[in-house]
Ligand SMILES: Nc1ncnc2c1ncn2[C@@H]1O[C@H](COP(=O)(O)OP(=O)(O)OP(=O)(O)O)[C@@H](O)[C@H]1O
């Protein structure tokens with residue numbers, strides 16, 4: 001196979017596999033920048049994927065599925081927000097609890113409603129997101145180098161993939177160029193400063209958490225309506241945690257988040273492509289090792305290469321005025 | 324009697340069991356500077372935070388410009404024209420000056436338009452009040468004096484007519500404090516009202532029109548500044564006569580306990596902070612290091628205490644070298660008889676989340692008397708803490724209270740009690756009375772002199788020249804990292820001031 005072809009194939013699947021990571025990591029960005037740590041990205045994505053699978057099947061509409069995913073994920077976020085902002089609970093415990101609850105309850109509900117053993121019914125074409133052919137794809141295919149890149153790498157993805165990549169500059173703009181972003185970042189660094197500036201700390205944090213819910217919902221819908229034809233149990237398979245790793249890796253900044261997710265997406269694509277092909281010199285690499293690579297990479301890079309990742313200073317700490 | 328800018332009626336506030344404000348009445352006249360003084364923990368910050376809407380009073384009424392209003396949150400206070408500079412700054416440390424000033428007053432949901440306006444407004448304020456700061460500087464890289472300017476700018480940017488300053492001068496050098504007072508005078512001339520909390524009675528006498536005194540949560544008196552005296556205020560504050568002069572006999576210096584030779588220390592960025600400093604500290608004497616903050620005193624203390632590595636030089640404690648350029652071990656130094664009261668008690672001296680009793684033994688927890696085999700002997704630790712609480716009059720007298728819940732002055736006493744009660748040979752102290760009330764200052768000064776009279780060697784660093792002059796037997800002046808002169812404690816303030824400003828050349832350093 002010629003090299004360009006191989007490259008395009010890997011790049012294509014890298015983009016596909018990074019999409020949910022980017023959405024989830026940006027989700028984490030919004031809540032963690034507001035000072036609410038969220039280990040429950042995984043659970044919210046899975047809950048969203050499940051809701052999308054169910055509703056898209058019943059309503060035979062992908063849009064309805066997406067909406068349902070967002071609603072469910074936002075509701076889960078609000079539970080996390082209530083526990084950690086209003087009740088000042090431990091944010092890690094609350095996030096873990098959400099992961100467990102969603103992992104268990106989706107299986108029970110799925111079985112009760114559809115009796116298909118840990119999956120929702122396969123979705124027909126109309127109830128799923130379709131790949132979008134950008135204009136001039138065929139016309140340009142003949143152009144050397146750029147043609148195939150345009151046709152096979154840039155064109156032909158799902159709407160949600162484009163949305164995910166558009167969300168990167170959008171998040172940057174929101175965070176650094178709007179009033180909301182300024183306040184959001186401030187509340188994650190020093191809620192006292194926000195409070196004395198006459199802004200409600202609680203409300204700001206809830207808004208961060210809701211943004212997180214929306215993006216996680218979209219990430220979930222992508223999994224069950226775009227990447228697959230329905231929900232299967234545990235289909236997030238740790239993507240929420242990888243997104244979290246990418247977030248730390250990127251030091252809570254939107255553009256580096258995208259690159260970190262692309263890197264992890266690439267490792268995933270690479271693992272899938274080569275899991276049965278023996279590599280030169282090394283031979284056959286166990287799949288498990290490949291799958292562990294993103295985590296190993298995070299630890300190694302964090303330890304030595306990218307310097308200290310300083311989380312938002314007030315992150316994980318409930319805001320208490322009167323001790 | 325002019326009109327009232329602020330009137331508080333029957334303000335009452337409790338934090339759990341702590342009754343911080345008891346039925347407080349206060350009148351502040353428009354266009355005046357009104358001082359508020361009181362011991363540590365008297366409830367000054369609490370009262371002002373209630374006025375600013377940061378805390379909610381349990382009872383009581385607030386009148387601004389004669390109208391009763393409810394201040395439910397800081398927003399309401401800002402709308403009523405009240406601005407506040409908090410005792411512990413409320414700044415987002417990794418934001419720029421501009422972003423901090425704009426936060427909460429951005430004008431529109433897109434920042435750009437507001438940024439242009441804010442820049443222009445900052446320029447104007449800078450001109451009007453001589454409040455220079457680079458709008459694009461990041462807060463954490465600014466010295467505290469400038470950080471405070473940003474806080475003042477924040478209030479002025481929001482068009483505050485009533486400005487509350489909670490212990491603004493605690494962190495300022497004398498020159499910076501003078502500058503601040505000129506700004507306050509200017510605000511007053513413009514008809515604005517200023518409420519100033521401070522522990523420095525001299526400042527109260529110099530700048531305020533009226534002064535109110537709080538004691539243990541109560542408002543005990545309000546006086547016109549012209550018609551009162553430092554002595555009366557001190558007595559009102561503490562509830563007994565306070566000795567404002569330090570009484571001490573002659574020193575009887577003995578052997579050299581601590582000897583520093585050619586010590587050089589650089590900071591993280593490679594800037595030389597301590598430059599070839601040598602000094603000898605003898606048993607039974609107090610050596611004071613005077614100097615404007617930031618001239619290397621802090622680094623000198625830290626290097627001797629073994630918490631900052633020196634580049635070169637030699638330090639001997641009781642005749643034995645300390646490995647200051649390598650791995651000096653603070654725990655070992657403690658065992659060898661060196662005690663250290665760090666300048667920054669919040670970051671270095673205390674673990675604020677610990678109980679008082681735990682902080683009272685911090686660093687000495689290996690001592691067998693606090694242990695039962697492998698585990699800590701909690702009863703012994705608490706008994707020990709109770710004793711120190713009694714002796715140092717730490718309030719509230721509760722060894723099990725979280726340290727964060729003590730007021731600043733009482734936190735300082737916790738550290739002092741811990742370090743002094745060990746009876747070290749050499750005591751090095753940074754800013755012993757920063758943020759501490761007059762009653763406590765009197766006590767701390769007495770204890771320091773007692774230590775000396777017991778034959779201990781004391782090295783004292785303070786930016787308060789009065790304190791240095793009152794306590795020291797010899798004064799070394801530091802400027803730009805060097806010791807630029809040694810003087811007797813009766814040297815005039817002017818002479819020391821010149822040395823501190825680096826006016827007299829460093830030639831004399833060759834002592
Ligand atoms: N947020 C809080 N939660 C609980 N207790 C508090 C809180 N703030 C203050 N206190 C307690 O209320 C009392 C009054 O504290 P406050 O800070 O008003 O004193 P202060 O007069 O400003 O003292 P200082 O001169 O040391 O600043 C103290 O006993 C303090 O421990």
Ligand SMILES: [Mg+2]
Nearest residue numbers: 367368410489
């Ligand atoms: Mg105070």
